[in-house]
Amino acid sequence: MSEKLPPQPQDLTPPAQLPWLRRLTARLLGRGLNRLRAQHRDSWFLGHATGQRTGHAEGLREGFDEGHAVGYEAGRQVLVIRDTRAEEHGVPGLDDALFDDWRLPLTAELKKRFKADVAARLPAHAQPSAAQWKMIFSDTPSTCVIAGAGAGKSTSLVLRILLLRQYLGYELDAMTVVTFTRESRKDFISRLLQVFSQWQVPLSPVQARELVRTFHSRILPLVRSLPGFSQVRAFETLGSELPTGAEADAESNPFDLRINDAQRQQLNLCYRDLLRASPRFAELIAGLRREAIQLKALEKDHPDVQKRVAVTQLSASRDEELCDTIEDLWFRAGAWPIKGIEPSRETVEINGSRFHFHGHIAELDAWVVLGFDPGENQNYKRPGAKLPVWAEWVIKRTLFQAFCDKPVIWLGNYAEARRLTASLAGDAVAGPGFDYKVKGELAAVPLLDAFVGAAGFIENLGLDVSVAVKGMSFPQGDTDALFFEALSLYWKALEEHLLDQSPPVMTYNRMFALFGENNPENLRLLPDPLLRPMAHLMIDEFQDVSPQIVSWIRASLREIRRRGPDMHAGRAAQHSSLLCVGDDWQSIYGWRGSSPKYFMEFAKAFVSPSTTRVMLTDNYRSHQYIIDAAEHVVRSAPSIAGKKARAMGPAAGECCPVQVQERDEAALAEQVIEHYNRGESVMILFRKSADKLLISNHIQSVINVDSSLPHGQRRLKQLTYHSAKGLQADAVFMLGDCQYVTRSPYKNQVYRLAGLGKSGDPEAFDTAQKEEILRLAYVAITRAVRYCYWHVEKPGADQAGQPRASLQVDGKKVFFEDLRG
Known part of the structure; x- marks a missing residue:
C-alpha cells in the first residue's frame, strides 16, 4: 500500500538568502542585464517557482520517507493506551459464604485403618453399609444425609464423631451434636459412651452431655455471656426447680405447649399491668370477652335444631324445674351465686314458648344461663323425669342457640364460672378469665395460652410478632383482628416484663432471635470458646428444624468464618462444617412452625463450595x-x-x-x-x-x-x-x-x-x-x-x-x- 504525501503548501517559501555582498552584486548585475534586455524577468520567476516547487516536493517526499521509517521503528516500541474504563469507581463484591473452601484431611491410609478398626470392634450387624461409610467419610464443608425410617443413622453419626475425635484429633469442644427431644438425646449419649469405650477413648458422661445437646440448651450460655444477662432464665424452664447453673443442660421439649403455674403467674402479672396502663388493650379485651363467652348461634336448619325443635313446648313446660335443679347443683358446689351476676329468672320467648335465664351481667349487658358441669353424675335426673338433667340441658341450649335474639352467656362448668367471677371482680392478676378460640385451632383455650401459642408459631417462623401482625388483614367484624392487635400489645409488654424480673427471664425464641441473621452484631460479642462448639455441627432430625433455628445456625457459621484462622490457632479442629441428617417423610411438626423446606432445599439454604449428599435407603427395622x-x-x-x-x-x-x-x-x-x-x-x-x-x-x-x-x-x-x-x-x-x-x-x-x-x-x-x-x-x-x-x-x-x-x-x-x- 503506497504512502500518501502531505498536501502541497499554498505559498512558496523563498529560498534562503545569500550573504549581503553577493546579494548586492547579484542585484546590480540583474538590473544591468534587465536594462540591456539580456534576461526575461517573468521567465526567471516562472522557472524559479517551478524549480522551487519541484525541489520542495522532492524534499518533502524524501523527508517523509526517511521520517516515516525512523518513526515507525520507534513507534513499535511504544504502547498505545486507550482508556476504556467505566466512569464509576470499583466496588468489591460481598463474600457472604458460610464456609471456607476446604476439605477434611482424610487420607486413604486413615480410612483403611478406621475401617479395619470398626470391623474388628463392632459386631457384624453393626458394620456400616457403603452409603453409611460415605456419610462417615464426608470431607466437604456441608453434608446432607437423607435417612429413612430405621436407616441406622445414629450408629453412623456416632462413628463420625469417633473419626473426628480419635483419628483426626479434633477437640470435643469444637463439636456439637443436636437432637430434638429428651428421649433421643439420652439414647444417643448412651450409644456414644458405648462405642467410645470399645475404642478405649476417654469420654465421661459429663463430656458426652456437653457434646450432645438440644438447640435450646446450646443457646442459653450464649445469652448469659452478654453484659447484664449472666443469670438470665428461660421462660420455658420456670417452675422446673433446676439448681443454679443447670438450665444449660435442661432437656426442655420444644413441642410441649403446656403452661405451668410459675409461667402463668408471670403471664397474669403482665396482663394486669398492661390492662391498667393501656386503654386500647382494655378495650380489645372487653370485645374479645364479649365474643368468647357469648353463646354461639346455630342455623335453624342445623340437624341438631331440626331434631330438638319438635320438643320445644315440652322442654319449656319443665324449664323452671330444670333451672331449680341446676341451681341447686351449683349452690352445693359453692359456685352460685356469682359476684357480678345478678340472679334473675327473667324469661325469653323461644319459638313461641317461654324459657328462663338464671341471671344478668350489667357490665356486659348479657343474660346468663347455668349449665350442667361435666363432673356431675351423668345419670342424675329430676324426680319423675325420663331424661337425665344433662340431656334436658342440651335441648335447651340448642333451642337458645337457634332462636334466642338476646346476648346470652352460657356457663358450662364451675371452673369457667370461677374464672369469670375473678374477672368481673376486677382481679386482673387472675388473668382474663375466659377462653378464646382462634380460627383454625381445634379448641378454645385460656386467652393468654392462646397468645403464647400464636406468638410461638409466628416467632418459630423467624418473624417478629408486631411486624407479622402488621402484615395481616381480616374481614370486617372478624374478632381475630381484635385478638392479634391485643397480642401485638401484650407480647411486647410481656418481653419487657420478663426482662424486669430478678434474675431476668427470656423466651427461647427471643434468645434465638438475638443471635439470628438480623442481629449479627450480637454474635461478635461472643468469645471464641462459646462460639467454637458450633464450628463442627451435626444435627439429627433436621427435617423438623424451624426458620428461626435456621437463621441462628447460618448466622453462627457466618461469624465463625468471619473470624478466620485466628479462632482455631493451635488447634487440630480448623474451619467449620455442617452435617444434617433427616427424612422429609418424617416431618410432622409443621403445626408448631417447623418446615421440611430447609432439608429438601439443603444446598440452597446452606450454600457451600462443595456439598456431599448421601441417601441411606436400607431399613434395618421393618420388613x-x-x-x-x-x-x-x-x-x-x-x-x-x-x-x-x-x-x-x-x-x-x-x-x-x-x-x-x-x-x-x-x-x-x-x-x-x-x-x-x-x-x-x-x-x-x-x-x-x-x-x-x-x-x-x-x-x-x-x-x-x-x-x-x-x-x-x-x-x-x-x-x-x-x-x-x-x-x-x-x-x-x-x-x-x-x-x-x-x-x-x-x-x-x-x-x-x-x-x-x-x-x-x-x-x-x-x-x-x-x-x-x-x-x-x-x-x-x-x-x-x-x-x-x-x-x-x-x-x-x-x-x-x-x-x-x-x-x-x-x-x-x-x-x-x-x-x-
Whole structure:
C-alpha cells in the first residue's frame, strides 16, 4: 500500500538568502542585464517557482520517507493506551459464604485403618453399609444425609464423631451434636459412651452431655455471656426447680405447649399491668370477652335444631324445674351465686314458648344461663323425669342457640364460672378469665395460652410478632383482628416484663432471635470458646428444624468464618462444617412452625463450595410390606426424589401386610392381648387422649401385668402418633385416622410472610398440613417391625371431603389387607 504525501503548501517559501555582498552584486548585475534586455524577468520567476516547487516536493517526499521509517521503528516500541474504563469507581463484591473452601484431611491410609478398626470392634450387624461409610467419610464443608425410617443413622453419626475425635484429633469442644427431644438425646449419649469405650477413648458422661445437646440448651450460655444477662432464665424452664447453673443442660421439649403455674403467674402479672396502663388493650379485651363467652348461634336448619325443635313446648313446660335443679347443683358446689351476676329468672320467648335465664351481667349487658358441669353424675335426673338433667340441658341450649335474639352467656362448668367471677371482680392478676378460640385451632383455650401459642408459631417462623401482625388483614367484624392487635400489645409488654424480673427471664425464641441473621452484631460479642462448639455441627432430625433455628445456625457459621484462622490457632479442629441428617417423610411438626423446606432445599439454604449428599435407603427395622405400605401412603406428598427403602434387618424375610379395618376397640384389644401374650413388644398409638382412656379400659389386665415389671422389661407402650417417632415395637396398633379437619386463616397469612409454601398458594399452611397428615401416618406405620394394624373410624357427614391419610390405602396392593366394608 503506497504512502500518501502531505498536501502541497499554498505559498512558496523563498529560498534562503545569500550573504549581503553577493546579494548586492547579484542585484546590480540583474538590473544591468534587465536594462540591456539580456534576461526575461517573468521567465526567471516562472522557472524559479517551478524549480522551487519541484525541489520542495522532492524534499518533502524524501523527508517523509526517511521520517516515516525512523518513526515507525520507534513507534513499535511504544504502547498505545486507550482508556476504556467505566466512569464509576470499583466496588468489591460481598463474600457472604458460610464456609471456607476446604476439605477434611482424610487420607486413604486413615480410612483403611478406621475401617479395619470398626470391623474388628463392632459386631457384624453393626458394620456400616457403603452409603453409611460415605456419610462417615464426608470431607466437604456441608453434608446432607437423607435417612429413612430405621436407616441406622445414629450408629453412623456416632462413628463420625469417633473419626473426628480419635483419628483426626479434633477437640470435643469444637463439636456439637443436636437432637430434638429428651428421649433421643439420652439414647444417643448412651450409644456414644458405648462405642467410645470399645475404642478405649476417654469420654465421661459429663463430656458426652456437653457434646450432645438440644438447640435450646446450646443457646442459653450464649445469652448469659452478654453484659447484664449472666443469670438470665428461660421462660420455658420456670417452675422446673433446676439448681443454679443447670438450665444449660435442661432437656426442655420444644413441642410441649403446656403452661405451668410459675409461667402463668408471670403471664397474669403482665396482663394486669398492661390492662391498667393501656386503654386500647382494655378495650380489645372487653370485645374479645364479649365474643368468647357469648353463646354461639346455630342455623335453624342445623340437624341438631331440626331434631330438638319438635320438643320445644315440652322442654319449656319443665324449664323452671330444670333451672331449680341446676341451681341447686351449683349452690352445693359453692359456685352460685356469682359476684357480678345478678340472679334473675327473667324469661325469653323461644319459638313461641317461654324459657328462663338464671341471671344478668350489667357490665356486659348479657343474660346468663347455668349449665350442667361435666363432673356431675351423668345419670342424675329430676324426680319423675325420663331424661337425665344433662340431656334436658342440651335441648335447651340448642333451642337458645337457634332462636334466642338476646346476648346470652352460657356457663358450662364451675371452673369457667370461677374464672369469670375473678374477672368481673376486677382481679386482673387472675388473668382474663375466659377462653378464646382462634380460627383454625381445634379448641378454645385460656386467652393468654392462646397468645403464647400464636406468638410461638409466628416467632418459630423467624418473624417478629408486631411486624407479622402488621402484615395481616381480616374481614370486617372478624374478632381475630381484635385478638392479634391485643397480642401485638401484650407480647411486647410481656418481653419487657420478663426482662424486669430478678434474675431476668427470656423466651427461647427471643434468645434465638438475638443471635439470628438480623442481629449479627450480637454474635461478635461472643468469645471464641462459646462460639467454637458450633464450628463442627451435626444435627439429627433436621427435617423438623424451624426458620428461626435456621437463621441462628447460618448466622453462627457466618461469624465463625468471619473470624478466620485466628479462632482455631493451635488447634487440630480448623474451619467449620455442617452435617444434617433427616427424612422429609418424617416431618410432622409443621403445626408448631417447623418446615421440611430447609432439608429438601439443603444446598440452597446452606450454600457451600462443595456439598456431599448421601441417601441411606436400607431399613434395618421393618420388613418390605410395612415399608411399601408406608411409602404408598406418603407418596403423594412432595418429597426428595429417588427415595425407595429396602428391608435389610432381621425381619426382612417376613411378609405380613398392614391390616386396615373399621374401628373396633374390642377387636383391637383382643389383638393386643394376643401379641403381648406371645412375648412380643406392643405399641398402641392414638390421636386423642380420650382414645387412650377408651382402649385402656379394654386392656387393663395387660396394663397391670406390664406395669409390674422392671422398666427395661416392659413391652407395652401407649403413645400419641407424634411422640412415637424414633421408637419401634414388634406389633403396632394405630387407633384413629390422620386427618386435617380445619383451616387456619392467620397461619396461612403468616406462612406467606415467612416465604413458605408455593408461590401463589393463598392457603400455604393448610396445604402443608394436608401433606403432613400423610407423613404422620408414614411415621406411625414405620414404627412396626413385623405387624401393623390400623383401626380407622368412619367419617361423619360433616367430614365428607376432608383429607384423610386412610384414603391412600389401596386394598389391591399386596402390602395392604383392607378389611373395611
